Amino acid sequence: MAWTRRDALLAATAAALLRPAGPARAQADWPEKPVRIIVPFPPGQAADLFTRLYADELSRRWPQRVVVENRGGGAGAPALEAGARAAPDGYTLTAGTSGTLGINPSVLPRLPYDAERDFAFIGNVVVLxxxxxxxxxxxxxxxxxxxxxxxxxxxxxxxxxxxxxxxxxxxxxxxxxxxxxxxxxxxxxxxxxxxxxxxxxxxxxxxxxxxxxxxxxxxxxxxxxxxxxxxxxxxxxxxxxxxxxVAPGYGAFGWAGLCGPAGLPESVLRRVNTDLNAILREPAMQARFIELGGTAAPGTPEAFGDFVRREIAQWREIARIAHVRLEG
Missing domain, CATH: 3.40.190.10 (Periplasmic binding protein-like II)
Known part of the structure; x- marks a missing residue:
């Protein structure tokens, strides 16, 4: 049976309704371009070494490359600020660490980011x-x-x-x-x-x-x-x-995890967390981490967020008791 103009209009309308909206379609196709991970230290430091290990593996799993960008200096604050201010589209992520997320909020005046509110916590990576x-x-x-x-x-x-x-x-x-x-x-x-x-x-x-x-x-x-x-x-x-x-309950160590800007789409956050955890659970990767002096720490975004908040609270108390403060 031949289609009328009305049939064609109805078909076009139905197709438009079934097609995902622009942002939703973009999230479903993510990543469509290279993903950048900002590391708040120069090349060769621990956070850089471990980030490059899993970034290489993510590049193999994803249709786009993962590029590590080193931004050292200022106790990591400029790098974390750049990560916090990036568009929350999943194309700029940040290697958050014990210093930049856990300690800086208590010792640096005029910190240009809020460690608890400006980031979407994807997952911890390594304990040092x-x-x-x-x-x-x-x-x-x-x-x-x-x-x-x-x-x-x-x-x-x-x-x-x-x-x-x-x-x-x-x-x-x-x-x-x-x-x-x-x-x-x-x-x-x-x-x-x-x-x-x-x-x-x-x-x-x-x-x-x-x-x-x-x-x-x-x-x-x-x-x-x-x-x-x-x-x-x-x-x-x-x-x-x-x-x-000598001190039951004592726990203090370096760590590095992965986060994105606040407002990161849930689908992207879960995708990165799932792929990151799969890499961290590979026996060869775990062995390599141990060789480099760390321990792989896969987990959920929720667990990582809770961990960061506990770290901030612990170091805030110690900074107060010991009068630790950095200037500049």
Whole structure:
């Protein structure tokens, strides 16, 4: 039977009604162009290394490339601001970290982003355990012995950190608070110079990452006392945790996750989380993370959001107690 003009109009109307709307269709086809992940540190740092690992895998799974863009400086604040102000279309994501999301809100005045409101939390990626290491000449060989020595000499034991308000420094302040001890915090411009002075015996103690300290532990140049994560680090299974020895419930560590701007479409958020978790659960990827000093941390967006909020609350309290504040 031949179609009339009225039949054609009805068919066109029905087709238009069945076709997804513009934004919905765009979300269904996402990604249609390269996806950018902003890393708030220079190339070669931990957040950069782990981000590049999963970014390469996402590029293999998606029809478009994932490009890592490094924006170092300013304690990561400029990079996080750029990520927060990006269009919430899924084409600009941000590697949020323990420093930029967890610590900065409590120590940086005039922070140009709201860590709790300006981001859509996609998922955590990696946990980076820290630990207390000592020069071999230091008599304490356990966390309990260290606490005893520190209580005998309040403020008389030097403890090196990678700089004020770093994860290493804040973890040390949390340790002092939870154990009722006091140390003379010696701040360096990064972990490298601090470790150099520890190896030389110029300072007896340091909080550092397992990744950075492991070669020196294996060579016998420094002695591990305890790790900061709630569970023992897979790289050092014989080293006890602070929580199991002197401060039940203690947990402090570096971490890096993935987030987008607030308002990120739910379908995009779930898609990225699903693919990211699949990558993080691959045995080969988990083994590579351990080799680099971290532990893969797959999970839900909701769990990651709750985790970030707990981190902010914990470091806000420690920053207040220890009077930690960065200027500029």
């Amino acid at each position: 355990p820290l630990l207390i290491v000592a020069h071999p000449s230091f008599p304490a060989r356990t966390a309990a012995a260290l606490v005893e020595a520190a209580k005998a000499r309040p403020g008389g034991i030097d403890l090196a950190t990678a700089g004020p308000a770093t994860s290493q420094h804040m973890s040390a302040e949390l340790f002092a608070h939870r154990t009722g001890t006091r140390f003379n915090m010696v701040h360096y411009r990064g972990s490298g110079p601090a470790m150099a002075d520890l190896l030389a015996g110029n300072v007896p103690l340091m909080f550092d990452s397992v990744a950075a300290a492991l070669p020196h532990i294996q060579s016998g140049k420094v002695v591990p006392l305890a790790v900061t994560t709630p569970e023992r680090a897979p790289q050092l299974p014989a080293v006890p945790t602070i929580a199991e020895t």
